[in-house]
Amino acid sequence: MAFTLPDLPYPHDALGAHMSKETLEFHHDKHHLAYVNTGSGLIEGTKFADMALEDICKTAFSEGNQALVNQAGQHYNHTHFWNWMKPNGGGTALPGKLEGLVSAYGGFDKMRADFITAGTTQFGSGWAWLAIKDGKLEVTKTANGENPLMHGSQPILGCDVWEHSYYIDYRNARPKYLEAFIDNLVNWEYVEGMIDKA
Ligand code: MN3
Numbered sequence: 001m002a003f004t005l006p007d008l009p010y011p012h013d014a015l016g017a018h019m020s021k022e023t024l025e026f027h028h029d030k031h032h033l034a035y036v037n038t039g040s041g042l043i044e045g046t047k048f049a050d051m052a053l054e055d056i057c058k059t060a061f062s063e064g065n066q067a068l069v070n071q072a073g074q075h076y077n078h079t080h081f082w083n084w085m086k087p088n089g090g091g092t093a094l095p096g097k098l099e100g101l102v103s104a105y106g107g108f109d110k111m112r113a114d115f116i117t118a119g120t121t122q123f124g125s126g127w128a129w130l131a132i133k134d135g136k137l138e139v140t141k142t143a144n145g146e147n148p149l150m151h152g153s154q155p156i157l158g159c160d161v162w163e164h165s166y167y168i169d170y171r172n173a174r175p176k177y178l179e180a181f182i183d184n185l186v187n188w189e190y191v192e193g194m195i196d197k198a
Pocket residue numbers: 027031078160162164165
């Protein structure tokens with residue numbers, strides 16, 4: 001089954017100044033589409049064609065199939081990334097299960113600071129993550145198209161720190177972008193919904 005580009009769950013201009021229409025037009029309509037098209041070409045006629053996207057990510061990584069790690073990883077990451085944001089998102093009020101995990105981790109402020117540090121210190125392109133491992137929240141980062149599925153944990157929130165995600169709106173200020181993501185964009189209900197996959 002070929003990859004397909006999901007529609008954005010909101011209009012391109014819905015995230016306002018925090019993530020502009022121009023950024024979403026390039027990032028969703030062009031960058032994500034390229035991962036979909038290239039990834040579909042890689043899996044066509046192979047054992048991966050009928051696999052769930054999560055399994056493609058894990059298997060490609062364990063087999064050292066770097067080309068497919070890049071494309072399938074980025075398709076998975078971006079498909080969720082659009083849903084990890086919403087208009088008027090962010091804030092410190094968390095749904096119940098997430099609130100419990102964050103509390104056990106050390107509280108919201110620690111989680112926020114560690115997430116921003118993870119994204120800021122990812123040298124070059126990659127992602128900052130909240131993930132679940134052995135029932136506990138962890139803050140991690142990965143390079144390029146990798147994600148926590150490939151490293152044995154369940155992603156529940158990811159922020160794209162490739163320059164294409166923030167350079168139009170924030171130029172080189174990656175920390176400001178990460179702050180705006182947590183404070184003004186995150187869809188915590190969608191994050192809560194991914195906890196059950198762990
Ligand atoms: Mn991206």
